[in-house]
Amino acid sequence: MSSNFTLAELLICACADVWKDEGEVLATGIGIIPRIAQGLAKLSHSPGIMITDGEAYLTEEPVVIGAKNHEGRTYGGYMPYSRVFDLLWNGKRHALVGPVQIDRWGQANIACIGDFAKPKRQMLGMRGFPGNSINHGNSFFVPNHGTRVFVEDQVDVVCSVGYRDESWEAGVKRDYASIKHIVTNLCVMDFGGPDHAIRVISLHPGVSFEEVQQNTGFPLIQAEDCGETAHPTAEQLEIIRKLDPRDVRSKQIKDNPPGIRQAA
Amino acid sequence: MNKEMTTAEVVATLEDGMTIGIGGWGPRRKPMALVREILRSGLKDLTIVGYGGADMGMLCAAGKVRKLIYGFVSLDFIPLEPFFRQAREAGSIEAMELDEGMLHWGLRAAAYRLPFLPTRSGLGTDFLKVSPEVKTVTSPYADGETLLAMPAIKLDVALLHTHKADRLGNSRLYSPDPFFDEWFARAADRCYLSCEELVDRIDSSEEDAKHNLFERSLVTGVVQIRGGAHPTSHVAVNGGGYGWDAGHIKRYCEAANEEGGWQKYVDEFLGGDEAAYQQAVGGLEAITSLPRQVF
Numbered sequence: 006m007s008s009n010f011t012l013a014e015l016l017i018c019a020c021a022d023v024w025k026d027e028g029e030v031l032a033t034g035i036g037i038i039p040r041i042a043q044g045l046a047k048l049s050h051s052p053g054i055m056i057t058d059g060e061a062y063l064t065e066e067p068v069v070i071g072a073k074n075h076e077g078r079t080y081g082g083y084m085p086y087s088r089v090f091d092l093l094w095n096g097k098r099h100a101l102v103g104p105v106q107i108d109r110w111g112q113a114n115i116a117c118i119g120d121f122a123k124p125k126r127q128m129l130g131m132r133g134f135p136g137n138s139i140n141h142g143n144s145f146f147v148p149n150h151g152t153r154v155f156v157e158d159q160v161d162v163v164c165s166v167g168y169r170d171e172s173w174e175a176g177v178k179r180d181y182a183s184i185k186h187i188v189t190n191l192c193v194m195d196f197g198g199p200d201h202a203i204r205v206i207s208l209h210p211g212v213s214f215e216e217v218q219q220n221t222g223f224p225l226i227q228a229e230d231c232g233e234t235a236h237p238t239a240e241q242l243e244i245i246r247k248l249d250p251r252d253v254r255s256k257q258i259k260d261n262p263p264g265i266r267q268a269a
Numbered sequence: 270m271n272k273e274m275t276t277a278e279v280v281a282t283l284e285d286g287m288t289i290g291i292g293g294w295g296p297r298r299k300p301m302a303l304v305r306e307i308l309r310s311g312l313k314d315l316t317i318v319g320y321g322g323a324d325m326g327m328l329c330a331a332g333k334v335r336k337l338i339y340g341f342v343s344l345d346f347i348p349l350e351p352f353f354r355q356a357r358e359a360g361s362i363e364a365m366e367l368d369e370g371m372l373h374w375g376l377r378a379a380a381y382r383l384p385f386l387p388t389r390s391g392l393g394t395d396f397l398k399v400s401p402e403v404k405t406v407t408s409p410y411a412d413g414e415t416l417l418a419m420p421a422i423k424l425d426v427a428l429l430h431t432h433k434a435d436r437l438g439n440s441r442l443y444s445p446d447p448f449f450d451e452w453f454a455r456a457a458d459r460c461y462l463s464c465e466e467l468v469d470r471i472d473s474s475e476e477d478a479k480h481n482l483f484e485r486s487l488v489t490g491v492v493q494i495r496g497g498a499h500p501t502s503h504v505a506v507n508g509g510g511y512g513w514d515a516g517h518i519k520r521y522c523e524a525a526n527e528e529g530g531w532q533k534y535v536d537e538f539l540g541g542d543e544a545a546y547q548q549a550v551g552g553l554e555a556i557t558s559l560p561r562q563v564f
Binding site for chain 2: 175
């Protein structure tokens, strides 16, 4: 255990864990922290996962963040978008994505805020969320845990499926949909409560359950064995430095706070 | 047989109200010279289909669009196309927002002349609520599963940008990812290609022939425009491609924040023909030397 690490590094390690025990799935981390995390997972506990170079190829060597050229890259396979859909509709993928809104049922929104016909704020659109969420496992990364993200009611537009029974048409096969973890800047959660209720399974150093609850628009459960989120090990930090030599991770969370919160 | 045409001849075959599919993906390999020719034309009320980028944004800004059918409209390093955003927030266009996989499924249905293809994508979300024209279907087999019936997206015309073509309509795509260009070609009644290099007849090796992704019988016309994908990228795995023009794309996006910004962009870059456009953005040499992006 190391005590000298940043919150971004703690989050990278927590994010990497979403791919633990997932086998030979395509790991897709959207954003800098999830992308470093997928590389860390591959180079530590989950060598079986498949990752891409960020373009169209599978590689066994995670691409370094901020690389300036393609020199020295080697490829094990080919993964253009047409094959991404072939693969993901077959379920062999786990994506770590960053929704704008998440509700208590795990339904998530990245499409727009307000009315779909004339949105108050158009965002990315549904993109891959509907197909991903009904076909394979997903986890969420939320670097700004608050009530604007974890909304009180349903999300404005349900882009990815959740555990709200009323949202499902009768006769639809729900077996392939699962949401594994939510990693935020405050804690790690899962859907292990009664009827898939969201529970806090670990709190980041110096964060209380009450603080997490205050920043969440719906009631949370604290898991019985909820402890502190594991600190990065020296080996993990070394891999992270190798994957992100220019320290792009330091610019991902405002003011790049330390991993162990300092007393105010 | 000679399918060579000019951009003006291609656009002269288009009509108001048509459904036009555009190949490429976001800021990658868009047939922008053909799009610019549409921007210069009097065409209106178009339905544009694609994995959109500045092609869709510009056509929205110019008031050419009645409806967009899209998997996204993004410039990648600028996640949301600003003129698309404005059109959506103003409610000035109809939008069919699809999961990226559903869009290619609808193109495949059209390509196979089927009314729909089944999928699970979209179920359990608000997709059916915001797209009430899309229906579900029940499996006739023992499982009885409810599936989404993704309707065919039939195109009147597909516009694609390729690396190389011949006057018969044979083509080559050397991109790292060919995206779904093949399905745009197959879903359309007529497909027009712009290309970097045009020859009388391609007579290649076996290996090279694998880069031919759809038959010449699907191709109505070919136009040679070196640099015709600018400001989008046109990467070739066998060398000789170019990256996207981040500087120009930023300049274009800034126009969305200015009063009358689109008209200023038009005055600066679209007043003349394609040769004048290429001059205004620094010349063909500058376009084809743009370095490939690294991810």
